[in-house]
Amino acid sequence: MYQKSIVHYMTKISIDILFITAIICCMLVPFSSNWLYLYFGIGDSQALFVKIILLTSGLTCVYILWQLKVIFKTLLKGNPFIHANVSCLRKIALACLGIALIYLVKMFVMPTISTIVIIVIFVVACLLCLTLKDLFKQSIYYKDENDLTV
Amino acid sequence: MAIIVQLDVMMAKRKIGLMELAEKINITPANLSILKNNKAKAIRFSTLDEICKALNCQPGDILEYREEEDGEEN
Numbered sequence: 001m002y003q004k005s006i007v008h009y010m011t012k013i014s015i016d017i018l019f020i021t022a023i024i025c026c027m028l029v030p031f032s033s034n035w036l037y038l039y040f041g042i043g044d045s046q047a048l049f050v051k052i053i054l055l056t057s058g059l060t061c062v063y064i065l066w067q068l069k070v071i072f073k074t075l076l077k078g079n080p081f082i083h084a085n086v087s088c089l090r091k092i093a094l095a096c097l098g099i100a101l102i103y104l105v106k107m108f109v110m111p112t113i114s115t116i117v118i119i120v121i122f123v124v125a126c127l128l129c130l131t132l133k134d135l136f137k138q139s140i141y142y143k144d145e146n147d148l149t150v
Numbered sequence: 151m152a153i154i155v156q157l158d159v160m161m162a163k164r165k166i167g168l169m170e171l172a173e174k175i176n177i178t179p180a181n182l183s184i185l186k187n188n189k190a191k192a193i194r195f196s197t198l199d200e201i202c203k204a205l206n207c208q209p210g211d212i213l214e215y216r217e218e219e220d221g222e223e224n
Contacts, residue, residue, distance in 0.1 A: 148191040150181045 004076070012072045019065040026058040046110065053106045057099050064095045081139045089136060093129035096122045154214045155193075157186045157201070164205050175200035 029051055036042040042050055067088045074080045100122040107115045161171060168186065172179040177197060184190050185197075198209055205212075 145191055148184060148189065150177065150185040150190045150193050150197050 004078075008072070008075060012069075012076060015065055015068050015072060019062065019069060022058060022062045022065055026055060026062060029055045029058060049106075049109060053102060057102050060095045060099050060102070064092050067092050067095070081136060081143045083140060086133050086136045086140070089129050089133035093126045093133065096126035096129060100126065152215055152218045154216055155185055155188050155190065155212060156214055157182075157212055160205050160207055160211055161186075164207075166205070171201075171204060174204040 033047050036047055036050060071085050071088050074082060074085055100119050103115050103118045168182055169179055172182045202209060
């Protein structure tokens with residue numbers, strides 16, 4: 001039996017805030033030339049490349065947050081073990097891999113330690129999501145068994 | 151599935167409805183319907199016990215084994 005917890009609501013609110021913040025950040029990326037120069041010393045020659053990297057990875061993050069919102073919606077309804085969530089986790093895993101690949105491209109052009117850290121984090125996140133997807137799949141199987149036991 | 155639930159036959163013999171039986175054995179009509187329509191994957195001994203008690207029958211009167219033909223689904 002699902003028990004509603006304040007932790008779930010707090011996580012849901014955090015994801016909502018992150019989702020809106022991510023959209024605003026993505027919208028501001030095209031206007032970030034001065035900021036990139038001021039804080040990172042990135043000139044006009046590299047600004048376009050960095051903006052493309054930031055925008056593509058930002059939009060992928062928005063997509064990940066959107067999928068997390070879908071999962072949390074079902075969790076708060078009390079029925080998270082559905083095939084739609086397995087699909088969501090698979091999409092999140094693919095998106096994480098996408099971000100890792102985007103930063104892999106960046107690493108060849110502008111190698112930094114933080115880029116390597118991002119790549120490692122998102123590859124691990126991808127693997128975790130794939131594992132979680134399989135766990136959800138197994139849970140759905142057990143839930144179906146239990147639901148159809150009279 | 152090779153096991154066939156013949157609850158509807160027994161219910162007809164005892165002239166008892168789904169709602170009445172569900173109330174007697176203390177399970178939801180939805181679950182009893184799953185059992186009656188052969189959709190159930192398993193049955194608890196406690197449920198079987200209650201059904202046999204309510205219908206005054208043996209488990210063999212409710213459950214039947216039929217050999218599956220090759221290629222038959224479920």
